[in-house]
Amino acid sequence: MRIGVVKEIKPDEYRVALTPAGARELAQHGHEVYVEAGAGEGSAFPDAEYEAVGARLAGADDVWEAVDLLLKVKEPIAEEYPRLREGQVLFTYLHLAADEPLTRALMESGTTAIAYETVETADHQLPLLAPMSEVAGRLAAQAGAHFLEKPLGGRGLLLGGVAGVLPGKVAILGGGMVGYNSAVIALGLGAQVRILDKSVNRLRQLEQVLSGRVELVMSSALEVERAVLDADVVIGAVLIPGAKAPKLVSAAMVKEMKRGAVLCDVSIDQGGCFETSHPTTHSDPVYVVDNVQHYCVSNMPGAVPITSTVALTNVTLPYIESIADVGVREAVASHPSLALGVNVIDGKVTYEAVAEAHGLEATPLSEVLPLEPV
Numbered sequence: 001m002r003i004g005v006v007k008e009i010k011p012d013e014y015r016v017a018l019t020p021a022g023a024r025e026l027a028q029h030g031h032e033v034y035v036e037a038g039a040g041e042g043s044a045f046p047d048a049e050y051e052a053v054g055a056r057l058a059g060a061d062d063v064w065e066a067v068d069l070l071l072k073v074k075e076p077i078a079e080e081y082p083r084l085r086e087g088q089v090l091f092t093y094l095h096l097a098a099d100e101p102l103t104r105a106l107m108e109s110g111t112t113a114i115a116y117e118t119v120e121t122a123d124h125q126l127p128l129l130a131p132m133s134e135v136a137g138r139l140a141a142q143a144g145a146h147f148l149e150k151p152l153g154g155r156g157l158l159l160g161g162v163a164g165v166l167p168g169k170v171a172i173l174g175g176g177m178v179g180y181n182s183a184v185i186a187l188g189l190g191a192q193v194r195i196l197d198k199s200v201n202r203l204r205q206l207e208q209v210l211s212g213r214v215e216l217v218m219s220s221a222l223e224v225e226r227a228v229l230d231a232d233v234v235i236g237a238v239l240i241p242g243a244k245a246p247k248l249v250s251a252a253m254v255k256e257m258k259r260g261a262v263l264c265d266v267s268i269d270q271g272g273c274f275e276t277s278h279p280t281t282h283s284d285p286v287y288v289v290d291n292v293q294h295y296c297v298s299n300m301p302g303a304v305p306i307t308s309t310v311a312l313t314n315v316t317l318p319y320i321e322s323i324a325d326v327g328v329r330e331a332v333a334s335h336p337s338l339a340l341g342v343n344v345i346d347g348k349v350t351y352e353a354v355a356e357a358h359g360l361e362a363t364p365l366s367e368v369l370p371l372e373p374v
């Protein structure tokens, strides 16, 4: 199969959809890989590294035109809509429920659009979202430590303390993928860490891996308030799948927090879990409410494209190989998790939540593609 990778043109996006290592795996499977010149630069992968593993460098027009399977990181933006076409499979983050114009452009084009974020395993894990949560969780702890510094408007506290001086306190709301990874880095920095989660099963899992190193607390309004008022850094990492994040921290609570404390709202992409949160960008990441620093960057992994690109290819490659080796119909038929990734095909929306979001009728995938294992 001919597989293509184009340079991301969305502002502030430096990731690329395939590493040279991934390109080599595909070439070894007998596929032709086309890479837009300069596509890997933002992630420190020069063109020469792709060429060295057998990929062909080309202009954007040629890559879009030549390939059967187009790999991207972010959803196509308006100027890319005219490039969408029938007979091509597009595999990327799409987030269509929040983007009606793109949904309609995909339908009109006849392309087969598979979204990373809706690929879902039988145990309801989202394998192509998880690495970005790992990255964001780890960055949140770093951001918390950074913005505690006095010249940056913080309390002026070293999170790890020093010999004879108490460390800072980090409260993490939600102990899932983001929360666990925040805890690992906060612990590494020497902080005192408390994780609150409302799933007792999740608390048990965390107990097994972090036993004795963190305080694990069942989340309730009272415990959230206690933890938040006592903390130097609060990391918001809750998720209720398919819903807006619950506002666990009220504006009144923020008023009572320590002066110069830091709130990192990682859940901001789902609306945020602090009442005082609003989305920020990497170029202007923090603002202050009632003397509390708010870090609410909605695309945190974009700050570390070298790490994020490799983490992304690690998880997407098996699915890419599967589509490339046997074609999209057979790949989808043999992998129910990939079938859930199909959002639009043959002009029809097959992912129910997307159809519902835009008042469209969802077409069962089985009507468009054969889903019996082959």
Ligand SMILES: NC(=O)c1ccc[n+]([C@@H]2O[C@H](COP(=O)([O-])OP(=O)(O)OC[C@H]3O[C@@H](n4cnc5c(N)ncnc54)[C@H](O)[C@@H]3O)[C@@H](O)[C@H]2O)c1
Binding pocket: 130, 132, 133, 136, 173, 174, 175, 176, 177, 178, 179, 196, 197, 198, 199, 202, 219, 237, 238, 239, 240, 245, 246, 248, 265, 266, 267, 268, 269, 270, 297, 298, 299, 300, 301
């Ligand atoms: N800002 C960014 O750049 C960025 C990047 C990646 C992920 N995220 C977001 O981070 C959030 C967390 O993602 P994740 O992968 O860790 O999800 P996850 O499903 O792995 O974990 C969420 C956890 O929140 C817990 N939870 C739900 N309600 C709670 C409550 N009331 N109190 C305490 N815990 C509660 C759940 O039990 C679960 O353990 C999501 O909103 C995700 O979209 C943001």
